[in-house]
Amino acid sequence: MNAPGPVIRNPVRPAFDKASRDDTVIVSIGPSHPATHGTIQIFAELDGERILRADVHCGYLHRGFEKECEDHTWHNLIPYVDRLNYCSPLINDFAYCEAVEKLMGIEITRRAVVLRTLLSEYSRLCDHITCIAASLMELGAMTAFLYLVMIRDYMYEHIADLTGARVTHSYGRIGGLARDLPEGWLKRLEEILVQSDDFLGRVHGLVDRNRIFIDRLRDVGVISQSDALSYGYTGPILRSTGLPVDLRKDTPYLAYAELDFEVPVGIKGDNYDRYYVRMCEIDESIHMIRQCVDLLEPGPLNVDDRRCVFPEKTRVYDEIESLINHFKIVMEGPRVPAGEVYSAHEGPNGELGFYLVSTGGGTPWKVHCRAPSFVHMGGAHRMLEGGQLADLVPTFGMINMIGGECDR
């Protein structure tokens, strides 16, 4: 070991290392534990099976996202943005692109607006399905898991037809989108929606009034509305406490102002409410996707702005001006006017914000991602304390911590 500095005994220092009583014990759960999806470490003081205190540590998936962004052009960091919340990468793409577009003063085309809205909802659908499928599986509901993951796989392959990748799509572009819909894409979309309606109905039937499931989720992992606000909770967790806060409704962006949808809320902020809010949001998303399909009209996909939008490939090969334009955008990056912007979208887990600072160059001065999962970890101990050790699994599943965006 010839690395500099002192020898590190342990990468984390728990908030407490002595038991508060002589009949309790401190256990370390994770960071690599099969029942907590994501590398996260929890120190818990246990009185029998009951958690007295919990200390949640994240950071095992930290890969220097924000530092890396400072060395890339505004365009080139889009693939990194994808890898934040890898269950719904398109929403990350669009939230980031919109922040840059605000700085540049770009208004994207009508077709791009509607398509981004449609794909955001499609992504939210995938994310919620993933969350619910995984949480149900952790409670032993294998059938529901397989139903949902099958549907999700149809969706992944369908999105891959459009974007070229199953999970990390890199599909957003500053000023528009990477490419237009392929032939027959909307027809297949409707087929998948019909099928998912069917399978979601079966999951409702299997789970909603299932005694085992209710016993595991009702009154478990409760968080009060005032605590949820204090701990900066947003998204389904805040809504499960009964507060209808949803950026799509409150400060509509993209085409949300034109869509007809409800904001489902829970009653008491327990795991069952979070499950139900997500299931209702899935229905709303399907409804919104169908509305977006109706709103979709032919038209240009990208804005006509030579500062950021790549020229057509055929022109790059034919004209020197387009060749230079292409070269400049790739090598130097789009020149984004100096300034700072905070732009937030309603992510599947809560408010996904990008705080960008530009000094006028082709690379950002600062890219900061306000990741809902990370903020949720700050209050997770409140949901765990007082509960059973086994309740940790459904509570964590319903928080839906995504390591990629939590640890960045």
Add this chain to the structure above:
Amino acid sequence: MTTYGADILDRVKERFGQAGAPVEHAILVLAFAPGEIGAAARALRDEFGFELLLDVTAVDWPDRDPRFDVVWHFYATRNRVRVRVKTAVALSDPVVPSLTALYGSAAIMERECHDMYGIGFEGNADLRPILLYEGFVGHPLRKDYPKRQEQPLVPYREEAKP
């Protein structure tokens, strides 16, 4: 984009005597001295309903004195307005008051900001590393952080002795 609750923002400006405070991309930007942050946040929460502290971060301007901007984002869920609060602190004394007494979410976000920029938060006793690890040297999001620097490694845990 529509600015919601413009009258609220006017009242906020008036309350803090910052009539000229700019509204950038629908967010009111307020600047304070580091010492005023606690009182300002309390007024924002209690008088104007900014219940959500969304984000705490910093911006490094190495050629400027004071060098760091510490940035907070607040959101009022009922009035649907946003405020960005900024303060500048110098490298020699990079300390701002902690908001942990007002907002539970401040605790974890201040830890991240401390990790990344070395900003101290007076009143937050728990600034253990959160995204980094014990023994990490330096603050990676500072502009003068040597990117090729190797960090001390955590050795493999020894086999448990019988």
